[in-house]
Each structure stands twice: as C-alpha cells, then as structure tokens.
Amino acid sequence: MFYNLxxxxxxPFIFILTNMIDFNKLKEIIENNNSFLLTTHxxxxxxxxxxxxxxxxxxxxxxKEVHILNHSKTPYxxxxxDKYNIIQKYDNSKHNKIFxxxxxxxxxxxxxxxxxxxxxEGFINSDxxxxxxxxxxxxxxxxxxxxxxIDYCSTGQIIYQFIKETNIVEFRKELADNLYAAIMxxxxxxxxxxxxxxxxxxxxxxxxxxxxxxxxYDSIYDKSRFGKLKLLGLTLKSSQLYGNTNExxxxxxYQKDFEECNVDESDTDGFINFSLSINGVKIGLLFVExxxxxxxxxxxxxxxxxxxxxxxxxxxxxxxxxxxxxxNQKLDEQIEEILKxxxxxx
Ligand SMILES: [Mn+2]
Numbered sequence: 001m002f003y004n005l006x007x008x009x010x011x012p013f014i015f016i017l018t019n020m021i022d023f024n025k026l027k028e029i030i031e032n033n034n035s036f037l038l039t040t041h042x043x044x045x046x047x048x049x050x051x052x053x054x055x056x057x058x059x060x061x062x063x064k065e066v067h068i069l070n071h072s073k074t075p076y077x078x079x080x081x082d083k084y085n086i087i088q089k090y091d092n093s094k095h096n097k098i099f100x101x102x103x104x105x106x107x108x109x110x111x112x113x114x115x116x117x118x119x120x121e122g123f124i125n126s127d128x129x130x131x132x133x134x135x136x137x138x139x140x141x142x143x144x145x146x147x148x149x150i151d152y153c154s155t156g157q158i159i160y161q162f163i164k165e166t167n168i169v170e171f172r173k174e175l176a177d178n179l180y181a182a183i184m185x186x187x188x189x190x191x192x193x194x195x196x197x198x199x200x201x202x203x204x205x206x207x208x209x210x211x212x213x214x215x216x217y218d219s220i221y222d223k224s225r226f227g228k229l230k231l232l233g234l235t236l237k238s239s240q241l242y243g244n245t246n247e248x249x250x251x252x253x254y255q256k257d258f259e260e261c262n263v264d265e266s267d268t269d270g271f272i273n274f275s276l277s278i279n280g281v282k283i284g285l286l287f288v289e290x291x292x293x294x295x296x297x298x299x300x301x302x303x304x305x306x307x308x309x310x311x312x313x314x315x316x317x318x319x320x321x322x323x324x325x326x327x328n329q330k331l332d333e334q335i336e337e338i339l340k341x342x343x344x345x346x
Contacts, residue, residue: 038068045109048110051155052068068088070088077269107130108155111143135149136317155186160179184216187199242339245346253286253288253289281301283342296338
C-alpha cells in the first residue's frame, strides 16, 4: 500500500502508509537490480556515513555490486565506521561516468540535490533509477522513488526497520554498529524529540547484536584532535545575544580561526548546540565562513520551524535543526540581514 502523491510522470512515487514506509517496494527494487551507487550529503555526519556503510554491507551480502561516492571526505572521527575504506571521495574527472553505469542511484540522508554539491549534476541528469531514503521534510521531485517519513529519528532507523521487516539479510554486529552510530548521533545521544520508547527498543536490539555503546560514543565524540577544543573556545567567545528579547544566540567562525587551530569544518560538529543551552534562548545560529562562501546552522526550540528560515536562504532541514550553504558570498555582508529575518520567527 502506498500513496501516490504525484500523478504526473515526472513526479516521484512517495511510499508512505500511515507513517510507515512500504519496504516491499524497496526490496523489489533491490532484488531486480544489480549495481548501486550510494551517496550522502556534504559534510557527512554519522547518520550519513553509518547509513551508507550499513546499506553497503546489506547489498554486498546479497551479492550486489556497490559503490559509495561522496562529495566530502569522511570526517576523521567517522573513519572507524568505514573499516575497509569503501567510501571514495568524488572526483569529477574520474567518476563522472558512474551515474550512467550503475542500475540504481541511492540518496541517503538527504533529499535536495544541492546537498551533494559536485555530484549534483551527474546525479540529477542520470536516467537510471534514483531512490531516496531519508527523514527530512519536503523532498525534491527528481527521484523516481522516495522512501521517507519525518517520524523516523534517522536514516539509520529506516534501514534498521527495512532489514527487520524484510529479513533481507541476517543482522550482524558490523551492521548493528553502523546503525547504532546513526541513531545515537541523530537523536543527540538519545535526547532529541524523536527519541521514543521504540528507539530505545531498537537500541536495545542493536546492543543484543554486540554493539558497545561506550566504544561507539568514544570513537565519535571523545577522540577529537586538540585543535577542536581550541576552536570551541573561539566559537563560545564569539557568542552574542540578539533581538529585543535576547531570545536569539549566535556565534561565528572565520577561516582564520580554523587556521589558528589547525582544524577544519568537520570539527564544528556539535558546537551549535551550545547556543540553545542559555535560559530563554529559543533560536541559535552558527555562522561559519567557508573557503568559497559561508554556511549557517540553525537550531530552535519548540514549535519554531527553523527549517523554513533555512529554506529562505536556499537550505533546509528539520523543524528544530536546519542549515544552509551560500557559495561565493561574503559572511559579514549578510549576518545582519539573516539575524533580522531570524527575529521574525520568534
Ligand atoms: Mn539524518
């Protein structure tokens, strides 16, 4: 059962059944095809990488040809998930033919083409089957099939549920490790809103498969390089309250800060959350100057739909956590305007 939300040929089929994804259709696509290209969003997090590796392991186990190509290099704290160095960084001159060589293109943990930056053109212009497994709202319509629901805490949870319901492969520890990493991080270590009793049951099941929560947490969060701590210091030092009611807290980082601390963009993971740790603050922003533009991370509390604000600037995300990237634009020229727009969301 599914709702066909698009009648026109160009519209994707969206498989949702009262908050459940139609896994039989996904299984059918997997069974009827032989080669797959998996990819995920720029600056990947553990849900992105964990989902890719889990999906890879599953497809390999049933004898498929699988490639993983990403726009970004895997952040160093997530490399432990990619034990066999399967993930390759996309290089247009080397890989541009792959989009038409495989049977199925699989988008994991993103639903907008601009999230894959250098791979965007090849991906959307391919005439192969394009599928999306994701938990972000408002998917774009360049996919043939979208398996998504915003009630899932993570893309990892979707893959977990798929394997559970279809028994397509046996649930091995390696698979469990990757899905646990995905779920743990996307729930903010089991504290965000979508941390339901069901999520804890899933976590318990993954622990039964041999996952060590201590090892996974330690690998992701407690093996940072020293420069990250220095960078956090600069980030916190930059924090300011904004607006008549002081309900907005923003922080900013510049390229010179990264150079000073000898770190990169991936080391800002988690910093944005400090902006919401202040009593009374309802919206947090982190501005980060990039080599070729800047990015903004947005967080909000309660019912403030901060993804709508991100959308105004070409980005997107979840209701309480979103972001955007502005290429070839100057951070300092836009901060004030973005903060003014932010105030209108209070
Ligand atoms: Mn995710």
